[in-house]
Amino acid sequence: MGLASDDTESKASAVTHEFAPKLDPHGFPLRPQPSDDPLDPLNWSTAWKLVVLLQVSFLGFLGPFSQGTVNSAFGPLSKDMHVTISEASYSTTIAIVFAGIFPLIWSPLANCYGRRPVFLGATAIGIAATAGSAVASSWGSLLVARAFVGIGTSVSMGIGATVVSDLYFMHERGTYMGIYVVFVTNGAHIAAIVGGFTAKYVDWRWCYWVPAITLGATWLINLVLLPETLYHRDPSTGMSRGYTESWWQLLSLTGTPFKRHPAWWDFTHCFLMLKYPSVVLAGLYYSIAFGVGTVLFAVTGAAAFGSIYGFDTAQVGLAIGLSTTVGSVIGELSAGHVSDQILYLSAKRHAGEPKCESRLQTTWPGSFLLPAGVIIGGLCLQYKTHWSGPVVGIGIGSFGLQIVSTSIFAYLTDCYKPQSTEISTLLNTGRLLFSFTLGFYMVPFAQVTTWGIAWSVMAIICVVLYGGIVLLMWKGPEWREHLGRPNFDRDL
Numbered sequence: 089m090g091l092a093s094d095d096t097e098s099k100a101s102a103v104t105h106e107f108a109p110k111l112d113p114h115g116f117p118l119r120p121q122p123s124d125d126p127l128d129p130l131n132w133s134t135a136w137k138l139v140v141l142l143q144v145s146f147l148g149f150l151g152p153f154s155q156g157t158v159n160s161a162f163g164p165l166s167k168d169m170h171v172t173i174s175e176a177s178y179s180t181t182i183a184i185v186f187a188g189i190f191p192l193i194w195s196p197l198a199n200c201y202g203r204r205p206v207f208l209g210a211t212a213i214g215i216a217a218t219a220g221s222a223v224a225s226s227w228g229s230l231l232v233a234r235a236f237v238g239i240g241t242s243v244s245m246g247i248g249a250t251v252v253s254d255l256y257f258m259h260e261r262g263t264y265m266g267i268y269v270v271f272v273t274n275g276a277h278i279a280a281i282v283g284g285f286t287a288k289y290v291d292w293r294w295c296y297w298v299p300a301i302t303l304g305a306t307w308l309i310n311l312v313l314l315p316e317t318l319y320h321r322d323p324s325t326g327m328s329r330g331y332t333e334s335w336w337q338l339l340s341l342t343g344t345p346f347k348r349h350p351a352w353w354d355f356t357h358c359f360l361m362l363k364y365p366s367v368v369l370a371g372l373y374y375s376i377a378f379g380v381g382t383v384l385f386a387v388t389g390a391a392a393f394g395s396i397y398g399f400d401t402a403q404v405g406l407a408i409g410l411s412t413t414v415g416s417v418i419g420e421l422s423a424g425h426v427s428d429q430i431l432y433l434s435a436k437r438h439a440g441e442p443k444c445e446s447r448l449q450t451t452w453p454g455s456f457l458l459p460a461g462v463i464i465g466g467l468c469l470q471y472k473t474h475w476s477g478p479v480v481g482i483g484i485g486s487f488g489l490q491i492v493s494t495s496i497f498a499y500l501t502d503c504y505k506p507q508s509t510e511i512s513t514l515l516n517t518g519r520l521l522f523s524f525t526l527g528f529y530m531v532p533f534a535q536v537t538t539w540g541i542a543w544s545v546m547a548i549i550c551v552v553l554y555g556g557i558v559l560l561m562w563k564g565p566e567w568r569e570h571l572g573r574p575n576f577d578r579d580l
Contacts, residue, residue, distance in 0.1 A: 109121060110122060112259045113259075114432055114436075116435050116440040117440060118130075118257050118259075119258040119259070120257070127319075127338065128319055130255070130256075130319075132255070137264075140255060140315065141251070141252065141255060142267075143309065143310055144207075144248045144314075145244075145248065145268045145270075145271035146306060147207065147244035147248065147306065147310070148244040148245050148248040148271050148275070149271040149272060149275040149278075150275065150299065150302060150303055150306060151187060151241040151244060151245040151275055152245070152275030152276040152279060153275040153276070153278060153279045153282075153299055154183075154218055154237055154279075154299035154300075154303065155180060155183040155184055155237060155241060155276075155279075156180060156275070156276045156386065157279040157283040157286070157295045157298060158180065158287075158292060158295040159177075159180055159279065159386060160283040160284040160286075160288075160390070160401040160402075160404065161286070161287035161292035161401065162177055162390075163176075163401075164287060164292045165179070165292045168292070169227045169230065170227070178231065179221075179231060179234045181527060182231055182238065183234045183237045183241075184238060184523065185520070185524055186236075187241060187242035187245060187516075187520055188242070188517045188520030188521045190238065190239045190242050190246075191242050191245065191246020191247060191512075191513040191516050192246075192355065192358055192513060192517065194243050194246050195246060195247055195512075195513040196350045196355050198509055199350075199577060199580065200349065200354065201350075202318045203247065203250070203251060203254070203317050204316040204338075206243060206247070207243055207244065207310060208310060210240050211307045214237060214303055215303045216240070217233050217237040217239070217240050218233075218237050218240075218296055218299050218303060220236070221233040221234055221237060222294075222297045222300060223293075245272060245520075246513045247509050247512050247513065248268055248272065249265065249268060249501060249508060249512035250509040251317050252264055252265050252268050252501070253501045253505050253508040254317035254318065254508075255317060258431070258502055258505075259431060259435075260428060261428070261501060261502065262424040262425065262427035262428040262450075262494065262498040263424040264424070265424055265494055265498045265501070266420045266424025266490075266494040266498075267420075267424070268497075269490070269493050269494045269497055270416060270420050270490065270494075273378075273416050273486075273493060274416055277382070277408070277412040277413045277416070278409060278413065280386060280389075280404070280408050280409035281405045281406060281409035281413075282405075283401075283405060284404060284405025284409070285402045285405065286298060287401045287402075288400060288401050288402045289402075312339075315339050316338045320580070357507070357574075357576050358513050358514055361504070361510045361511065361514060361574065363571065364503075364504070364567075364574075365559075365560070365564070365571075366500065366503050366504075366560055366564055366567065367503075367504070368556075369557065369560055370448075370496045370500055370556070370557065370560060371514055372518065372553060372556060373492070373496070373550075373554060373556050374493060374497075374515055374518070375519045375521075376522060376550060377489055377493070377550055377553075378489065378493065378522075378523065379519060379522045379526055379546075380458070380547065381458050381461075381462070381485050381486060382412055382416075382489060383526055384526055384530060384543065384546060385408050385412060385465070385485070387527040387530055387531070388530050388542075389404055389408040390404050391531045392469050392534070393407050393408075393475070393478075396469060396472055399475075407475065407482075411479045411482040412482060412483065413486075415482070415483035415485070415486030415489075416486045416487065416489065416490040417490075418487055419486065419489070419490030420490050420491075422491055423450060423454075423491045424494045424498065427498055430446050430447060430449050431446055431447055433446070443565055444499055444502040444503045444568075445561050447498055447499040447502065448495060448557055448560060448561050448564075450491065450495040451491060451492045451495045451496070451554075451557055453491055454487075454489065454490070454491030455551070455554045455557070456488070457485070457487055457488030457491070458489050458547075459485075459488075459547035459548070459550045459551050460484060460485075460488070460547075461482065461486070461487065461488060462481065462485045462544070462546060462547040463481070463540075463544050463547045464481030465478040465481025465482045465484075465485065465543060466539045466543025466547075467539075467543075467544075468480075468481055469543075470538045471540070496557075500515070504573075506577045506578055506580045507574050507576070508580075509580075510577075530542060530546075
């Protein structure tokens with residue numbers, strides 16, 4: 089029985105193309121089977137797909153970048169706004185909270201009205217809010233603006249992985265999902281570097297102007313070059329329903345004509361996905377791993393490197409941002425493409441019917457390297473080694489995080505491709521809601537215990553939660569077969 093995917097990637101598609109299925113480079117049937125429509129995103133050229141992927145990935149990068157560039161400038165921000173440094177951090181916290189919650193709204197809107205209008209509308213909100221943050225004259229107005237920054241910049245963080253599944257076949261999703269995940273993961277890392285130098289040599293308000301200008305330039309590019317990727321298919325055949333008639337329609341302000349307005353139950357679909365163990369166990373592990381493998385370093389780095397090594401804002405930004413960026417980029421070399429190769433081997437063993445859980449085998453190295461890097465970094469801080477010690481530990485942790493992140497994103501979209509919007513939204517909500525809490529207790533925790541103990545506790549939590557991934561490798565196919573497929577969004 090084929091358990092590799094859902095809906096258009098399974099029986100209906102197989103029946104429709106029973107006599108002449110289109111094949112992947114290995115000679116196995118493509119999943120999903122593309123239609124004969126040239127406007128089907130699966131049929132677009134490799135170059136055009138890459139143009140779209142890079143736009144959406146960069147929007148995903150700009151989410152955490154816009155939210156976190158000011159992190160290095162809490163000192164001057166607190167003085168100008170007459171608040172404590174702890175209170176100044178709320179300007180980032182509030183953006184993160186809204187960025188975690190609001191994709192629950194963007195997700196159903198994107199499924200009903202299309203990806204393009206939601207991307208353009210949300211990003212416009214992000215531009216206005218980020219510029220508003222730069223000119224805010226009071227603490228209250230700044231917090232309001234920052235809340236809207238979270239709302240406007242969260243769209244690609246929440247539904248960006250959906251576009252990857254719109255564009256690419258199952259056998260190549262790992263590679264291209266990895267590109268998207270690298271951008272999202274490194275938004276906060278680059279923000280630390282840019283924010284550190286901006287705060288040191290210019291002014292804290294320019295920590296808002298820089299992302300505002302970047303968002304504005306990106307929006308203009310999206311207006312011209314970002315097409316609609318939402319493609320409706322008949323759930324019984326997998327073929328086009330013919331809603332889109334021209335390229336001009338794909339690049340219009342409204343994108344693909346919608347067939348209905350969202351109903352209240354559309355906003356509950358994300359939560360309905362929580363009945364599936366694959367979503368819950370993989371999503372929980374990813375959410376905690378993301379917080380431990382990147383946000384932990386950001387929220388504690390200034391205190392740790394500042395107090396132990398006397399680093400200024402620019403040096404802290406380099407120590408954290410450069411190590412995490414390099415670690416995650418190198419880590420991707422062992423993630424997406426490798427998971428695609430493992431999926432191919434699974435297809436070869438199962439007569440062209442790969443098991444989604446085969447991708448999870450890729451996570452083994454990351455499951456060890458992520459906690460190992462965190463423990464190394466914490467112990468080096470505790471024993472005040474040369475600053476290169478914790479920097480290397482942070483890089484190793486980021487290396488491991490990238491491996492598990494890409495594999496989990498690709499695995500879940502393979503399992504439930506038509507529900508990829510809900511999957512992407514849940515992963516974003518989980519990682520941000522856990523991550524924003526770290527800023528409240530990790531520094532006090534380290535001060536009461538030690539940096540080594542505090543970071544090691546978080547590493548151990550990651551190790552324990554990886555048990556859920558091991559369970560999915562063992563029982564995942566059986567659970568998915570028993571629970572069946574979700575009964576919504578089947579035409580996507």
